[in-house]
Amino acid sequence: MTDVARAAGVSKTLVSIVFREAPGASAETRARVLAAAAQIGYVPDERARMLRSRKSTDVGVMFSTQQPLHHDLLDGLYTATSGSRHNLILSAVSETRTQDEAILSLLAFRCGAIIALAPRMTDKHLLALTQDVPVVCVSRPAQAPRLDWVTSDDAGGIRQAVRHLVALGHQRITFLSSPTDCGSPERESGFLAAVHAAGVTGTVLAAGQTGPHGARAAAQILDSLEPRPTALIAFNDRCAKGAMDMIVQRGLSVPRDMSIVGFDDSEVAQRDYVQLTTVRQDTAKIARFAAERALQRIAGIYLESQPDGLLVPTQLIVRATTGPPETAGVHT
Amino acid sequence: MTDVARAAGVSKTLVSIVFREAPGASAETRARVLAAAAQIGYVPDERARMLRSRKSTDVGVMFSTQQPLHHDLLDGLYTATSGSRHNLILSAVSETRTQDEAILSLLAFRCGAIIALAPRMTDKHLLALTQDVPVVCVSRPAQAPRLDWVTSDDAGGIRQAVRHLVALGHQRITFLSSPTDCGSPERESGFLAAVHAAGVTGTVLAAGQTGPHGARAAAQILDSLEPRPTALIAFNDRCAKGAMDMIVQRGLSVPRDMSIVGFDDSEVAQRDYVQLTTVRQDTAKIARFAAERALQRIAGIYLESQPDGLLVPTQLIVRATTGPPETAGVHT
DNA sequence: TTGAAAGCGCTAACAG
DNA sequence: CTGTTAGCGCTTTCAA
Numbered sequence: 001m002t003d004v005a006r007a008a009g010v011s012k013t014l015v016s017i018v019f020r021e022a023p024g025a026s027a028e029t030r031a032r033v034l035a036a037a038a039q040i041g042y043v044p045d046e047r048a049r050m051l052r053s054r055k056s057t058d059v060g061v062m063f064s065t066q067q068p069l070h071h072d073l074l075d076g077l078y079t080a081t082s083g084s085r086h087n088l089i090l091s092a093v094s095e096t097r098t099q100d101e102a103i104l105s106l107l108a109f110r111c112g113a114i115i116a117l118a119p120r121m122t123d124k125h126l127l128a129l130t131q132d133v134p135v136v137c138v139s140r141p142a143q144a145p146r147l148d149w150v151t152s153d154d155a156g157g158i159r160q161a162v163r164h165l166v167a168l169g170h171q172r173i174t175f176l177s178s179p180t181d182c183g184s185p186e187r188e189s190g191f192l193a194a195v196h197a198a199g200v201t202g203t204v205l206a207a208g209q210t211g212p213h214g215a216r217a218a219a220q221i222l223d224s225l226e227p228r229p230t231a232l233i234a235f236n237d238r239c240a241k242g243a244m245d246m247i248v249q250r251g252l253s254v255p256r257d258m259s260i261v262g263f264d265d266s267e268v269a270q271r272d273y274v275q276l277t278t279v280r281q282d283t284a285k286i287a288r289f290a291a292e293r294a295l296q297r298i299a300g301i302y303l304e305s306q307p308d309g310l311l312v313p314t315q316l317i318v319r320a321t322t323g324p325p326e327t328a329g330v331h332t
Numbered sequence: 333m334t335d336v337a338r339a340a341g342v343s344k345t346l347v348s349i350v351f352r353e354a355p356g357a358s359a360e361t362r363a364r365v366l367a368a369a370a371q372i373g374y375v376p377d378e379r380a381r382m383l384r385s386r387k388s389t390d391v392g393v394m395f396s397t398q399q400p401l402h403h404d405l406l407d408g409l410y411t412a413t414s415g416s417r418h419n420l421i422l423s424a425v426s427e428t429r430t431q432d433e434a435i436l437s438l439l440a441f442r443c444g445a446i447i448a449l450a451p452r453m454t455d456k457h458l459l460a461l462t463q464d465v466p467v468v469c470v471s472r473p474a475q476a477p478r479l480d481w482v483t484s485d486d487a488g489g490i491r492q493a494v495r496h497l498v499a500l501g502h503q504r505i506t507f508l509s510s511p512t513d514c515g516s517p518e519r520e521s522g523f524l525a526a527v528h529a530a531g532v533t534g535t536v537l538a539a540g541q542t543g544p545h546g547a548r549a550a551a552q553i554l555d556s557l558e559p560r561p562t563a564l565i566a567f568n569d570r571c572a573k574g575a576m577d578m579i580v581q582r583g584l585s586v587p588r589d590m591s592i593v594g595f596d597d598s599e600v601a602q603r604d605y606v607q608l609t610t611v612r613q614d615t616a617k618i619a620r621f622a623a624e625r626a627l628q629r630i631a632g633i634y635l636e637s638q639p640d641g642l643l644v645p646t647q648l649i650v651r652a653t654t655g656p657p658e659t660a661g662v663h664t
Numbered sequence: 665t666t667g668a669a670a671g672c673g674c675t676a677a678c679a680g
Numbered sequence: 681c682t683g684t685t686a687g688c689g690c691t692t693t694c695a696a
Contacts (some may be wrong), residue, residue: 001689011667016691026665041464046440047379048689052672065406071397075426078397082428087437090422096411105419108378132373211599238599267543267570268600333673343683348675358681380673384688 060111076287134297155190157314162194176207214242230325255323275319392443408619466629487522489646508539546574562657587655607651
């Protein structure tokens with residue numbers, strides 16, 4: 001910066017003013033400073049800048065490398081913050097990095113707010129965090145005061161799936177849950193409420209969020225002797241996919257012998273060889289809300305009138321993996 | 333920090349020493365400082381720390397939200413740097429954020445080195461960047477001095493695919509390229525060399541990296557009247573998938589009417605309903621090398637003896653989408 | 665419209 | 681082993 005100031009023949013203050021796009025510099029000076037900076041290849045040190053200005057305007061984002069949905073959300077967050085002066089500080093959760101580590105790193109960078117994608121911590125833990133920095137939870141509702149959240153209407157989404165299946169004539173439906181994941185409790189209770197309302201038989205089986213989890217659960221269902229369900233609703237697309245693999249591998253056909261519904265409408269679902277019927281999440285809207293809230297909090301705006309969270313509607317995308325149940329008994 | 337020092341009854345220096353895990357503090361003091369910090373909820377300000385220590389030990393990583401392979405690489409990078417004192421500063425390329433913006437942001441955070449995943453910039457541009465900070469390119473070789481790189485042996489991988497297909501009896505093979513992507517030139521020339529060596533007919537068709545790209549290319553192939561190829565090798569799994577979709581949609585069967593090979597061995601390929609034969613990239617090894625190089629550069633180590641880059645071997649994973657060609661003529 | 669000085673939270677030399 | 685001092689690159693008063 002000193003170099004730029006010298007090259008442009010002005011003081012450091014002027015350089016600062018120009019780069020902050022603050023008023024107080026003539027157009028002529030501005031141009032000369034920018035030219036000198038470009039010449040030298042100067043980029044303001046974001047760390048020093050934040051350090052001195054004391055207010056960190058950066059938004060920290062905790063996401064998971066393994067969740068396709070998070071990549072769509074990241075896209076949405078960048079879109080929502082582009083144009084603003086706010087940087088996104090990314091902190092990933094991976095196989096070798098825990099959520100706590102990710103959050104700690106965000107704290108160390110003194111983000112002005114944190115957007116946590118699918119935080120698997122308790123409300124209490126999150127609330128404690130809120131003492132230090134405003135937090136917006138994505139993919140899970142929260143109950144604590146001053147804890148913002150935004151998530152898909154999980155229960156509503158599952159209800160759409162159940163109604164679709166019931167309309168096709170299904171009487172026995174199983175939900176493959178992923179107990180430790182965000183949103184699973186809501187989807188599970190939504191499922192139970194929906195099957196109850198429709199007067200059909202619904203069972204819940206703990207599966208998990210990955211393909212192998214779905215496959216294992218499907219195998220379990222096929223191996224059991226009881227009247228087999230004719231339709232499966234999975235916690236997410238990957239789980240749905242795994243279940244489908246297993247069913248086909250056992251010589252059965254989808255959707256003839258088993259209808260399958262996923263959740264997310266991730267790329268896997270869309271591009272698949274067998275087009276997966278799924279519940280689509282509106283990631284753009286979720287991201288927009290999360291970003292908006294985070295920026296509000298950073299600006300110190302806390303409106304009593306606005307609710308803590310937002311439930312974003314889902315949309316059922318009917319593709320090729322759902323159909324009427326096979327009426328002629330079971331062939332294994 | 334001052335608060336912690338007061339609470340622990342020591343000077344700020346001691347607190348600094350304790351948090352840096354530097355020698356010069358008694359175990360007793362150390363414990364007292366840590367206790368006080370935990371009590372207060374103190375986390376050292378990473379920005380101030382880097383600012384003062386002048387050497388930024390952080391590693392900047394440019395990645396793309398849309399590339400499944402990058403998420404595996406991120407995992408690998410976190411694993412490779414965990415345990416070291418180096419932070420990973422992530423900067424994403426998304427629909428609304430260009431590579432230049434991503435790099436600029438990394439520069440603004442004064443990373444000690446940058447790992448660029450699949451940089452689509454010219455060697456010249458990258459070389460200019462190297463003046464400011466050491467750069468390690470991933471997924472593409474580079475020719476410039478002091479520009480480190482690591483990528484899969486693209487040509488070798490394609491050769492494995494070609495040999496596999498030729499061994500099955502294929503005589504006409506088409507490669508679906510993605511001209512603007514990293515690695516495509518290498519794969520294309522590797523393909524041409526391999527078909528030449530095998531004495532079979534090989535053609536190249538520009539497709540792209542997404543499913544729709546692959547589908548469009550496949551349609552083009554099916555619509556042309558010339559002797560149709562009996563096997564396709566795609567730039568990546570998504571492209572392969574899209575081509576497969578189109579082929580099946582036209583009433584043909586894979587691999588009977590057309591064998592298909594992908595590239596990457598991404599989750600799509602592995603979990604797919606139709607198990608995709610593909611060329612696996614060793615992401616863990618690539619990530620390890622990239623991280624190792626970056627840390628070396630940060631440490632100021634430049635060994636003349638070591639090569640600029642590394643070509644990591646690939647592995648052909650034979651699944652269900654390749655088989656002998658249908659000998660009875662073409663049925664449309 | 666411009667410049668000089670002070671200081672953000674921390675680390676790195678020193679000295680005790 | 682512990683404390684004091686100076687300053688990283690920037691922004692922010694305040695004065696010219």
